[in-house]
Amino acid sequence: MPGSQRSALGSLMLIAAVVGFSVGAFAYTAGWLSPGRLSSTELVSALAPPGGPALGHRRNHAKGVCFTGTFEANGTAVALSKATVFTAGHYPVLGRFNLATADPNAADPTVRVRGVGVQISAPDNSVWRMALIDPPVFAVSTPHGFYDLLEASKSKDPEAMKGFVAAHPEFAAFGEWATKAPWTASYAEVTFNSLNAFIFTDAAGTKNAVRWSLRPETQAVPISGADFAKLGPNHLEEDITERVAKSPQRWTLVLTVADPSDPTSDPTRAWPPERRTVEAGTLVVQKIEPEVDGPCRDINFDPTILPDGIKVADDPFPAARSAAYARSYDLRTSEANHYPRTAVSAKP
Amino acid sequence: MTDIKTRFSAVQRLLHWLMAIGILAMLFIGVGMVSTIGRQYVPLLIAHKTLGIAILVLALVRLLVRSVSGAPALPADLPEPMRLAAHLSHVALYALMIGMPLIGWAMMSAAAYPIVLFGGFRLPPILPQSASLHTMLWSAHFYLAFAFFALVMVHLAAALFHGLVRRDGVLQTMLSGK
Numbered sequence: 001m002p003g004s005q006r007s008a009l010g011s012l013m014l015i016a017a018v019v020g021f022s023v024g025a026f027a028y029t030a031g032w033l034s035p036g037r038l039s040s041t042e043l044v045s046a047l048a049p050p051g052g053p054a055l056g057h058r059r060n061h062a063k064g065v066c067f068t069g070t071f072e073a074n075g076t077a078v079a080l081s082k083a084t085v086f087t088a089g090h091y092p093v094l095g096r097f098n099l100a101t102a103d104p105n106a107a108d109p110t111v112r113v114r115g116v117g118v119q120i121s122a123p124d125n126s127v128w129r130m131a132l133i134d135p136p137v138f139a140v141s142t143p144h145g146f147y148d149l150l151e152a153s154k155s156k157d158p159e160a161m162k163g164f165v166a167a168h169p170e171f172a173a174f175g176e177w178a179t180k181a182p183w184t185a186s187y188a189e190v191t192f193n194s195l196n197a198f199i200f201t202d203a204a205g206t207k208n209a210v211r212w213s214l215r216p217e218t219q220a221v222p223i224s225g226a227d228f229a230k231l232g233p234n235h236l237e238e239d240i241t242e243r244v245a246k247s248p249q250r251w252t253l254v255l256t257v258a259d260p261s262d263p264t265s266d267p268t269r270a271w272p273p274e275r276r277t278v279e280a281g282t283l284v285v286q287k288i289e290p291e292v293d294g295p296c297r298d299i300n301f302d303p304t305i306l307p308d309g310i311k312v313a314d315d316p317f318p319a320a321r322s323a324a325y326a327r328s329y330d331l332r333t334s335e336a337n338h339y340p341r342t343a344v345s346a347k348p
Numbered sequence: 349m350t351d352i353k354t355r356f357s358a359v360q361r362l363l364h365w366l367m368a369i370g371i372l373a374m375l376f377i378g379v380g381m382v383s384t385i386g387r388q389y390v391p392l393l394i395a396h397k398t399l400g401i402a403i404l405v406l407a408l409v410r411l412l413v414r415s416v417s418g419a420p421a422l423p424a425d426l427p428e429p430m431r432l433a434a435h436l437s438h439v440a441l442y443a444l445m446i447g448m449p450l451i452g453w454a455m456m457s458a459a460a461y462p463i464v465l466f467g468g469f470r471l472p473p474i475l476p477q478s479a480s481l482h483t484m485l486w487s488a489h490f491y492l493a494f495a496f497f498a499l500v501m502v503h504l505a506a507a508l509f510h511g512l513v514r515r516d517g518v519l520q521t522m523l524s525g526k
Contacts, residue, residue: 011512019505026497029376031383039383125470127462143385298477299460304390308468312390320385322393329459330486333479 040327056339059328064098066294077280081200083309084122096296107233117301126307132192138267139174143320170268182222189220197264209258214251404449455485
C-alpha cells in the first residue's frame with residue numbers, strides 16, 4: 001500500500017518539522033543561536049581578575065563587612081511613595097559596607113569606589129533592597145558600556161583604555177571624580193548614591209522619577225590618597241567597627257525628585273542640584289559584624305527587590321544588575337565551601 | 349450506564365489546553381530571562397514566578413478533577429511498550445507540573461529572596477536561607493527544566509503520531525468536536 005505509506009511518511013515529516021521548529025525556537029530564546037548577546041554569565045565572568053574569581057565571594061564588591069540597624073522613617077516621603085517603609089516608624093535594617101573590587105583581600109587604598117548594600121523590611125513583609133556607591137555619577141550609560149569598560153581595563157593593550165574613553169565620552173565625569181575627588185578615611189563619612197532612577201508611586205497613583213542618597217551625619221574629612229594608604233589595608237572595616245561600637249552611626253535618606261525633562265535612563269548624567277529633595281528618614285547603623293559569619297553574607301542586595309510603591313524606571317541598569325547579581329549569587333553559594341564559616345554553630 | 353468514555357471532560361480539556369499554553373510559555377520565559385540582561389528581565393521574572401504558581405494550582409485542580417472524572421482508556425491494540433511509555437510520561441508530566449513550581453519556590457526561599465508575584469502578591473518562604481539547599485535546588489530547577497521541555501516535545505510528537513499515523517482516537521480525546 002504505497003499510498004498509505006507515503007501518507008504516513010508525510011505525517012512523520014510533519015511531526016518532525018513541528019518538533020524541530022519548537023526546539024529551534026527554544027534554542028533561539030535561550031540565546032544559543034546568538035553568541036553575541038551579552039548575558040549575565042559573560043558580564044560576571046568579565047569581572048574576574050586575571051587569576052580567576054575569588055570562589056565563594058561576591059564577584060564584585062567582594063570586600064565588605066555586615067551591619068544591622070534601623071531605618072527611622074519620619075513620614076515625609078509618603079508624599080512620594082505609598083511604600084510602607086516611608087510611614088513614620090522604625091524598620092529593621094540589614095546591610096553591608098563594601099569596596100568595588102573583585103578581590104576580597106584588596107587593600108582599601110587600592111579601591112576607589114565604595115558601596116553600601118541595604119535591606120529595609122516592613123511589617124507587611126515588603127522588602128526594599130538597594131546597593132549604592134559613592135561616585136556622584138556612574139561610569140557608563142549602558143550595561144554594555146560597563147562590559148566594555150571591564151574588558152578595556154583588563155586589556156594588556158596600552159591603547160585599550162584610550163580607545164574606551166574615546167568611544168564613551170560619558171565616562172569623563174566619572175573619570176574626573178575618580179582621579180580628583182578627595183578620599184575619606186571612614187565609611188561613616190561617605191555619601192552613597194543610588195545613581196539609578198526609580199519610579200515612586202504615591203497613594204493617589206501619582207508617579208515621580210526619584211534617585212536617592214544616604215548622606216552621612218558625620219562630617220567628611222578629606223584626606224589624600226597617600227595619607228589614606230598609611231592607615232593600612234583594612235582601615236575602613238577597623239574604623240567602622242570601632243565607631244559603631246562607641247555609638248550608632250547615622251545617614252539621612254535623601255530622595256531627589258526629577259523634573260519631567262531630567263534624564264531617567266542615563267546614570268552618567270546628574271540631575272541639576274536645585275531639584276526638590278525629600279528627607280525620608282535616618283539609617284541608624286547599630287552593629288558591625290564580619291562578613292564570614294555575618295547576616296549579610298548570603299543576602300543578594302538586588303536593586304530590583306522593591307516594595308509596592310517603588311518600581312524600576314527606563315534606566316537599563318537595575319535589570320542588568322539584577323541579572324548579574326543573581327548569577328554571582330548562584331555561583332558563590334555553590335562555592336560556599338571555599339569560604340568556610342568560622343562560627344561553631346555555623347549554618348551550612 | 350455503560351457509556352464508554354471516548355473523550356476527556358470539557359473541564360479537563362480546558363485545563364489541559366490552558367496549562368499547555370502556560371507551561372510552554374513558562375519554559376520559554378525561563379530560558380529567555382536567564383539569558384538576558386535587558387529591561388525585560390524584571391517583568392519576565394515576575395511573569396515566571398506568577399505563572400509558576402498558577403501552574404501549580406491548576407495542576408492540583410487537574411489531579412483532583414481527574415480523580416473524579418477519570419480518563420478515556422487507551423486503544424486495546426496499543427502495543428505494551430507504548431502503553432508503558434504513555435503511562436510513565438504522564439506520571440513524569442504531573443510530577444514536573446507540581447514539582448517545578450515547588451522547587452522554584454523553595455529555591456527562592458533558600459536564597460532569602462522575597463517572593464513577589466504579579467500585582468504585588470507575596471508568598472511566604474517555604475525553606476530557611478541555606479547556601480547548600482539553594483545550590484541543590486538551583487541545579488534541580490535548571491536540569492529538570494530541560495527535561496520538562498524534552499518531555500513536552502515527546503508528548504507533542506506522540507499526540508501527533510496517534511492523530512496522524514495511528515489514527516486511533518487518542519488525540520481526539522483531548523480535542524473538541526463530535
